[in-house]
Amino acid sequence: MKRRMLLGLGIFLSVGLSLLPFLWFVLTSFKSQADIESIPPTWWPSGNLGFYRTALFDHRLFDYAFNSLVVAGSTTILALLLAIPAAYALARLTVPGKRGVLAVLLCVSMFPQMAIAGPIWRLLDSMGGLNHRWGVVLPYVALTLPLAIWILASFFKELPPELEDAARIDGCGPWSTLFRITLPLATPGIFTAAILILIYAWNEFFFALLILTQPEQQTLPVGIALFQGEFTMPWGELAAASVVATLPLIVVVLLCQRWIVSGLSAGAVKG
Amino acid sequence: MRRIVRAFFTGSRLQSVPRYPLCASHQRQRGAALLLVCFVLFGPPRNDSIAGKPAVPPKGQPAPVTLRFVSWKPDHPRVWEEALARFTAAHPHISVVRELAPHSSTAYHDLLTQKLKNGDTTVDVFFMDVIWVPEFAAARWARPLDDKFLPTMREAFLPATTEIGRYEQHLYGVPSRIDAGLLYYRRDLLKKYGFTAPATWDALVRQADTILAGERTTVPTLQGYVAQFKQYEGLVCNMLEIIEAHGSSLLTHDGTHSTLSAVPALEAIQFVRNRLIGQITPRAALTYQEPESLALFLQGHAIFHRNWPYAWELANNRTRSTVAGQVGVAPLPGSTPGQTAAALGGWLYGISAASQHPEEAWALIEFLSSEAMQKRFAQEAGIAPSRTALFSDPDLLAHSPQLQNHLTVLQAATPRPRSPIYPALSHLLQRYFSRALAVEDLDLRQEAARTDAQIDRLLALTRPRP
Amino acid sequence: MTRSARLTMSRERLAAWSMVAPALLLTVTFALYPVADSFWLSLHHIFIGLPQLGSQFVGLDNYLALLQDPVARQALLVTLGFVLLSTVLELACGLMIALVIHEQFRGRGLVRAAILIPWAIPTVVASQLWRYIFNDQYGFANLLLFGDRVTDYIPWLAYPTIAFGIVVLADVWKTSSFAALLILAGLQLIPDDLYDAARVDGAGAWQRFRHITLPLLKPALLLALLFRTMDAFRVFDLVFVMTQGGPGDATQVLQFYGYQTLFTEGRIGYGSAVSVAVFLMILALSLIYLRAIGSSLLERKRP
Structure with missing residues (x-):
């Protein structure tokens, strides 16, 4: 009995504390300017979609959202394309210099963005990638690869090797073994990696701030961070924009909760 | 597209283990599909047509040009839209x-x-804060305008506003709005207690104390003085003004050494620390920039407010301000009564050194800083003019009486280093x-001495080395 | 070994390399090379605003200056404080959340999803959110605590210590669930019979937690700690949006200092030295953790 009460309390606390702050933003987004500016603030909105209208149409939120979608989608696909074979090789094959490769990957996952920002910026400058969406996709891919490889490799290791051995005896090379045999079995792992990369790329702020300086290419986080009004902080529009920016992620989390939890769990400790 | 993605994720079934060549061809197909997906997701290539190749112009007409003008979000967007519409109407090819x-x-x-x-070659015209001129010039980001902003044109402007665009013999900017800090106050409240605008900081504090003592019973949220004390650029302006008012400055006259440790400069800090913050100024002002502090004043929660000239228009705008019609404006207090110590601020139009359309860019700047446009901006958007003639324009003076202050304040204003x-x-x-x-x-003296040393070291870098 | 077997071997090696090479190439180009470049730049004196200085090779001068820079020292202290406080709190909260979502109950999926939401929210949004909650006039915190006694409202972000605390709080709120997931993974590995056996032996709930859960959870906890430490060291978005380093440099973290010197001030050499120093610190800390975790994370031989 006591245990159940404790559990109930735990659920209440963790769910409440997780959601409550954001709910305040959701409430704010439906308020009117007068609701927001009153001191003390009002609890409940008087029901008003005006902030969504201005956020979406006056603050180019659609453009930002589209750019975020393009950047996050491309990053995810490219990173998976590169990470899957690499993870497979590291998990199953003898890679000469494997320790070195692992060391490089581990090292990369520790880099502060600042340490690489300047040089990446100059690199992209010489490649003509500044102010292009692909200019942020490349560093995003490089920075998400270690985590993706790590999760995928631990998944591949969990799979029974017998099928692959059979395929190989039948004459399939490593590439085709990977695509024909291993990949279909590792769908959950791939899905997890994809979600993690997607969330990273959707949320990343720093490189986007440096590399994309035109509103036509900027992503949602940059748009929201640089959100400023004329003579008061536009909290209402900001709240509306934040809700719009977060909604897709909430949907992803609601739909894919199982994958995220099991994927990270499997990747984390069993590896 | 979704089908392709799903095909990728599910792959083919495991029913039979096929032979190698078969595997390979499938793989190639899938690879092509993925490339397609990637291409789709990378999105359409950047629309370069804006700045890109001009279409072949019909004979006798100039090629169409698109200028990109970078500015902050204006307070009065409609005025700017109108101005640009007029410009494009007069220059159909731009x-x-x-x-x-x-x-x-x-x-x-x-x-x-x-x-x-x-x-970015697509940037043509930008707003440049007056403090950026030396940096933009030295880094060769701004284009020198000596061949365009000719002396005949310059004569019409207040010298103080054109000189600020100069760096090492070259001009880099045309004044858009050059302004200085002003003191806004609640005329109704000051009148009620028999005060006139304070000439010294001491008087300001005394007046605020008296009014607060009388008014807080009815308006408990009333504050004496709100300004911008957040850790950001505006803090330098606010503190520069108060340090000047105490008879000191930030740097020595030759600009080679920092003088924060000078006694009057320390006294100025003590004044803000002990007599403003937490007393007549809410501690929250340590998080305020212009918008937050102005909002407080507009909502009737402050007696005195320091801001730039643009605030006049907003403070008297009945849809945005609850104190419209009750606002007074005066020079900020100075070191002696009758003097003002205001920071010089404001914005210049500049042309990017990388711009591919400097001529058209100049046409835009010339248009926006013409007398007619400056007058419109002053009337509709509260932007202080920089053309001398406008300061005696009767329409304008009737509309914005604070302009009379402006001229004296501007002439006495102190630029930041x-x-x-x-x-x-x-x-x-x-x-x-x-x-x-x-x-x-905090050991203020020690902190000041340390900052002096750091600034001196930086300044030493800018001197030509032997 | 027969010839054909040897041939297969070398073909396999070739295939293995062809699988790793693209990923490695990209990583080297966009991560390893930039760090090397940063290091090289940090040995120079470059000032964008002073092109006449050129780029002069000055050896370790920038690092020596860094050691004596009071702002950097302040930023280091703030960063270390942030790392320590946020990781400890995140681990504690993460452990609690993990214990809750490890239990079987109806609607667990929904609860897990709800808990993951802060983690999925863009950091920039979370920063604006917490900045708004602790706003001096319109904030939820003041409304909750003081209701309509508006004169009692506290300007939270105007106090150095509190502002620092709020940045930590925002980070804890945002990332505890990630720690929880890693810890949950550890929990799921603990076999139930261990608990059953302990129960038979008459061990209470606390004893079971203390003597079974905690020790067996150690690898997962350390792993979560490693991840969170690396991330906390790199905190940037929160400070950029919430405080810009203020008030009084109370939230000035190394990453933000690096940003200011590199990108606002244009001191390329010195800014690079700051960022390389951050990297070296993370590297050192991670090596210590990895040693503590013991086994290598990625390397496990095929059974």
Whole structure:
């Protein structure tokens, strides 16, 4: 009995504390300017979609959202394309210099963005990638690869090797073994990696701030961070924009909760 | 597209283990599909047509040009739209794309310089804060305008406003709005207690104390003085004004040494620490930039408010302000009564050195800073003019009586240190001021001496070496 | 070994390399090379605003200056404080959340999803959110605590210590669930019979937690600690949006200082030295953790 009460309390606390702050933003987004500016603030909105209208149409939120979608989608696909074979090789094959490769990957996952920002910026400058969406996709891919490889490799290791051995005896090379045999079995792992990369790329702020300086290419986080009004902080529009920016992620989390939890769990400790 | 993605994720079944060649061909197909997906997701290539190849012009007509004009988000967007519409009507072959950057000077600086460093050839015209001129000139981001902004044209402007665009013999900017800090006050409240606008900081504090003692019973949220004390660029302006009013300055006259440790400068800090913050100024002002502090004044929660000239228009705008019609404006208090100590601020039009359309860019600047447009901006958007003639324009004076102050204030205003490494200097100053105001038990003298040393070291870098 | 077997071997090696090479190439180009470049730049004196200085090779001068820079020292202290406080709190909260979502109950999926939401929210949004909650006039915190006694409202972000605390709080709120997931993974590995056996032996709930859960959870906890430490060291978005380092440099973290010197001030050499120093610190800390975790994370031989 006591245990159940404790559990109930735990659920209440963790769910409440997780959601409550954001709910305040959701409430704010439906308020009117007068609701927001009153001191003390009002609890409940008087029901008003005006902030969504201005956020979406006056603050180019659609453009930002589209750019975020393009950047996050491309990053995810490219990173998976590169990470899957690499993870497979590291998990199953003898890679000469494997320790070195692992060391490089581990090292990369520790880099502060600042340490690489300047040089990446100059690199992209010489490649003509500044102010292009692909200019942020490349560093995003490089920075998400270690985590993706790590999760995928631990998944591949969990799979029974017998099928692959059979395929190989039948004459399939490593590439085709990977695509024909291993990949279909590792769908959950791939899905997890994809979600993690997607969330990273959707949320990343720093490189986007440096590399994309035109509103036509900027992503949602940059748009929201640089959100400023004329003579008061536009909290209402900001709240509306934040809700719009977060909604897709909430949907992803609601739909894919199982994958995220099991994927990270499997990747984390069993590896 | 979704089908392709799903095909990728599910792959083929395991029913039979096929032979190698078969595997390979499937794989190639899938690879092609993925490339397609990637291409789709990378999105359409950037629309370069804006700045790109001009279409072949019909004979005798200039090629169409699109200018990109980077500015902060304006307070009165409609006025700007109208102005640009008029410009394009007069120059049918030029269209103008506006790019709006954040209002905060620091955020705008970082964004704009990042653009200019990015070698963005699509940027043509930009707003340049008066403190950036040396940096933009030294880094060769701004185009020298000596061949365009000719002396005949310059004569019409107040000398103080054109000289600020100069760096080492060259002109880089045309004044858009050059302004200085002003003191806004609640005329109704001052009148009620028999006061006139305070001439010294001491008088300001005394007046605020008296009014607060009488009014807080009815308006408990009323504050005496609100200004901008957040750790950001505006803090330097606010503190510069108060330090000047105490008879000191930030740097020595030759600009080679920092003088924060001078006794009057320390007294100025003590004054803000002990008699403003937490007394007649809410401690929250340590988080305020212009918008937050102005909002408080507009909502009737403050007696005195320091801001730039643009605030006049908003404070008297009945839809935005609850104190419209009750606002007075005066020069900020100075070191002696009758003097003012105001920081010089404001914005210049500049042309990017990388612009491919300098002629058209100049046409835009010339148009926007013409007498007719300056008058419109002053009337509709509260932007102080920089053309001398407008200060005696009867329409304008009737509409904005504060302009009379403006001329005297502007002539006496103090520029912040002019240096190509100003951003670094400013960071040191912001740090020092913010620490001096926010940290409870601080050894002010030691902190000032340390900041002096750091600034001196930076300044030494800018001197030509033997 | 027969010839054909040897041939297969070398073909397999070739295939293995062809699988790793693209990923490695990209990583080297966009991560390893930039760090090397940063290091090289940090040995120079470059000032964007002063092109006449050129780029002069000055050896370790920038690092020596860094050691004596009071702002950097302050930023280091703030960063270390942030790392320590946020990781400890995140681990504690993460452990609690993990214990809750490890239990079987109806609607567990929904609860897990709800808990993951802060983690999925863009950091920039979370920063604006917490900045608004602790706003001096319109904030939720003041409304909750003081209701309509508006004169009692506290300007939270105007106090150095509190502002620092709020940045930590925002980070804890945002990332505890990630720690929880890693810890949950550890929990799921603990076999139930261990608990059953302990129960038979008469061990209470606390004893079971203390003597079974905690020790067996150690690898997962250390792993979560490693991840969170690396991330906390790199905190940037929160400070950029919430405080810009203020008030009085109370939230000035190394990453933000690096940003200011590199990108606002244009001191390329010195800014690079700051960022390389951050990297070296993370590297050192991670090596210590990895040693503590013991086994290598990625390397496990095929059974």
